[in-house]
Amino acid sequence: MKILGIESSCDETSAAVVDGKNRVRSNAVTSSLRYHKRYGGIIPEIAFRMQLETVAAVAGCALEEAGVAVGDIDGIAVTKGPGLLGSLLVGISFAKALSLSRRLPLAGVNHLYSHIYACFLNKPLPRMPVMALVVSGGHTSLFHCKDFSHISLVGSTRDDAAGEAFDKVAKILGLGYPGGPVIEKTARKGDPRRISFSCSNTKHPFDFSFSGIKTAVLYYVQKNPGWSSTRKDRQLIADICAGFQHAVLSCLVEKSIAACRAKKIYSLAVGGGVAANSLLREMFASRATEEGIELYFPPREFCMDNAAMVAGMGHWLLSRGCADDLTLDAAPTERG
Numbered sequence: 001m002k003i004l005g006i007e008s009s010c011d012e013t014s015a016a017v018v019d020g021k022n023r024v025r026s027n028a029v030t031s032s033l034r035y036h037k038r039y040g041g042i043i044p045e046i047a048f049r050m051q052l053e054t055v056a057a058v059a060g061c062a063l064e065e066a067g068v069a070v071g072d073i074d075g076i077a078v079t080k081g082p083g084l085l086g087s088l089l090v091g092i093s094f095a096k097a098l099s100l101s102r103r104l105p106l107a108g109v110n111h112l113y114s115h116i117y118a119c120f121l122n123k124p125l126p127r128m129p130v131m132a133l134v135v136s137g138g139h140t141s142l143f144h145c146k147d148f149s150h151i152s153l154v155g156s157t158r159d160d161a162a163g164e165a166f167d168k169v170a171k172i173l174g175l176g177y178p179g180g181p182v183i184e185k186t187a188r189k190g191d192p193r194r195i196s197f198s199c200s201n202t203k204h205p206f207d208f209s210f211s212g213i214k215t216a217v218l219y220y221v222q223k224n225p226g227w228s229s230t231r232k233d234r235q236l237i238a239d240i241c242a243g244f245q246h247a248v249l250s251c252l253v254e255k256s257i258a259a260c261r262a263k264k265i266y267s268l269a270v271g272g273g274v275a276a277n278s279l280l281r282e283m284f285a286s287r288a289t290e291e292g293i294e295l296y297f298p299p300r301e302f303c304m305d306n307a308a309m310v311a312g313m314g315h316w317l318l319s320r321g322c323a324d325d326l327t328l329d330a331a332p333t334e335r336g
């Protein structure tokens with residue numbers, strides 16, 4: 001069974017083909033990111049207009065790369081949410097049109113669950129249950145996965161997502177957008193012990209809070225005027241990045257490990273854009289080894305938004321008879 005996946009929840013437009021052996025046959029991705037950069041964040045209208053223009057061509061590329069014709073496809077999977085409403089509607093409308101015209105089964109896929117599935121593409125599926133951390137620009141959530149259709153929320157951020165905190169701190173420091181990759185790079189030259197930041201406590205032990213640490217960075221910078229011009233100040237920026245990054249990543253690692261211990265789960269999957277961070281991977285690897293937990297990360301190309309994870313998750317659903325009909329609607333704010 002070959003599934004065509006479509007992902008258009010934010011700035012990316014992506015289409016991919018995954019086959020019956022859980023192998024990614026193609027994954028075409030285009031992004032409107034460069035048009036948003038000057039605004040310091042995603043502008044929904046720019047995103048969905050570009051998606052409307054490109055979705056058919058991107059799907060064509062995915063089929064061509066996979067070496068299959070549209071007639072060889074056995075089902076369509078599409079992101080139904082959470083995400084930007086206009087962007088989701090572009091992908092869903094395209095998928096519905098294809099499903100209707102080719103009489104193909106359709107599966108609406110939860111974006112966060114597909115970020116979890118990304119950890120298991122191109123390999124055998126794990127033994128369940130799995131604890132999963134989805135950590136991206138819009139979400140920071142811990143899930144208990146009995147299997148891929150029985151997923152329940154264990155904890156989530158009470159305010160900013162971790163990726164959002166990286167993006168906002170990069171903006172405060174004048175480092176550009178998106179913040180994650182540039183903070184990771186800048187932090188490599190910094191000393192994480194020089195300036196100590198910490199994440200706020202939460203009432204529930206498996207929830208997260210990152211808005212306080214972002215404000216702490218802002219206050220720190222405001223108290224150090226003129227930090228951007230001299231060489232010494234460049235070192236200060238690197239030290240701020242290192243201190244901030246270490247605090248955020250430690251919180252993600254320690255809460256995820258604590259949730260595994262509390263629920264007696266020995267498999268941990270980490271997906272989403274922030275999972276591309278090398279230090280996060282190292283910190284998780286060292287703690288997981290200490291705790292005897294098996295760790296799953298997606299390859300970096302499947303950390304950011306992509307349709308391969310949607311096609312993979314769609315394959316899992318459709319092969320178990322979980323299809324949607326043409327009333328499938330976008331769920332922009334759905335959580336968990």
Ligand code: KG4
Pocket residue numbers: 010135136137138139162163164166167178179180181184272273274275276277278303304305
């Ligand atoms: O999953 P994703 O592509 O989109 C959402 O669904 O949000 O994640 C994008 C987020 C951005 O906030 C970006 O700053 C963050 O992932 N990110 C990183 C890194 N690469 C991307 N955060 C920390 N370190 C990175 N290397």
Ligand code: ZN
Pocket residue numbers: 111115136272273304305
């Ligand atoms: Zn995402």
